[in-house]
Amino acid sequence: MRELLKGGIIVSGNGTVRQDVLIEDEKILEVGNSIDAGGAKITDVTGKLIFPGFIDGHTHFDLAVAGTVTADDFETGTKAAIAGGTTMIVDFASQDKGDTLANGLKHWHEMADKKCSCDYSFHMSITDWNEDVRKEVKDMIDAGITSFKLYMTYPAMIVDDGAIYEILKELNKYGCFAGVHCENAKVIDAKIREAKAAGDNKPSTHPKVRPDTMEAEAVHRLLVIAGEAKSPVMVVHTTCEKSFREIREARKNGQTVYSETCPQYLLMDDSLYEGTFEEGSKYIIAPPLRKKSDQEVLWKAMAEDEIQTVATDHCSFSKAQKALGKDDFTKIPGGMPGVETRGTLLYTYGVGKGRISLEQMCRLLSENPAKLYGVYPQKGVIRSGSDADIVILDPQKEDVITVAKQHYNMDYAPFEGTKIKGVIEKVYLRGREVCHNGEIQAPMTGKFIKRGCNSL
DSSP states (O other), X not given: OEEEEESOXXXXXXXXXXXXXXXXXXEEEEEESSOOOTTOEEEEOTTOEEEEOEEEEEEOOSOEETTEEOSOOHHHHHHHHHHTTEEEEEEEEXXXXXXOHHHHHHHHHHHHTTTOSSEEEEEEEXXXXXXXXXXXXXXXXXXXXXXXXXXXXXXXXXXOHHHHHHHHHHHHHTTOEEEEEOOOHHHHHHHHHHHHHTTOOSGGGHHHHSOHHHHHHHHHHHHHHHHHHTOOEEEOSOOSHHHHHHHHHHHHTTOOEEEEEOHHHHHOOGGGGSSOHHHHHTTOOSSOOOOHHHHHHHHHHHHTTOOOEEOOOBOOOOHHHHGGGTTOGGGSOOOBOOTTTHHHHHIIIIITTTSSOHHHHHIIIIIHHHHHTTOTTTSSSOOTTSBXXXXXXXXXXXXXOOGGGOOSSOSOOTXXXXXXXXXXXXXXXXXXXXXXXXXXXXXXXXXXXXXXOOOO
């Protein structure tokens, strides 16, 4: 089937231009003016913004953690993603300690295959490093898994500094890199013991025991190790000025360091942990929300193209699940939803407030993640021959975020009541309109995408 999107403004990482887009089957056939539609369906998108489909490189669906399983599995999570303009997610498959990478990947395919409403892939989390696992790295790459995840915290996930060094060197042989969760686990554990001994057991204790200094220390240590390994690395969910300073300093020394942040770190602060348990527990994430001053540093870094992508770290838990930590703040499952609101929040409070440009929004949400995660130019760009993953955004339409409108399997919305100007009207996945004005038209039509290596 042919369809001509007529009269819209195409957004790319390099500029904007008023042109038409002809799509046929799964691909973009032609971009330009005065296109011969050849009997195609004509869709008038005059005055609307045409973005390449957004890519979220940081989600956690159907994840067993903290004695429970995330509220969103791949079915509900990807419905929310596609409604929010995200046409591809990269979730985190994980090796269990003592097991193989292959079994971890198999398990994630079993959870995701035939359930996704957007296209999908996986990073591979390495939690146990040995010579057998080293041999599996090439197998993962051959299977289209070309990015990896390492943790400097969490007992079930943590790898030590020596393993980080060896893993980064091994990945670099193949042109691949790891994203790393940076927090100082030992000091955080000590601070938790101190807080509990003092009877300090509320959600507001959470940011006190996971301070920005212990994130920045871990970032510094990671970057020293990556420098010694002569390997690129990504700092995932960068939250604060202290961490960003470490990234900037390493770059000055010639290192390749990528940085990701998330809407919650741009728009929320640690005052949300105060008040009732039910309210404060909603915002328990790791690393925690920081200060308003940290938000401004991150916005400035994006404006200066020093942050490469905005992902979500979507990891959702219901009120009842959060209540598992009612008597012990460390047992509150850490995470919040985000895949459905990322694009409209970044447009409203980034582009709309003059903090970033349309082109930067496109780079942060589409082009850069497509390059980082090895799917460019198949995805991430409006170009002849690319997948017809397209987001039509009405820049004048206004809305309000509410729990009633969301597609998550959730009973609250972290951004409840937040006003939006710039609403997603249509979403196309490989040429098919799969979402119209927030209504899912074609659920579970996503497919697994084998990826190449980073080209950013």
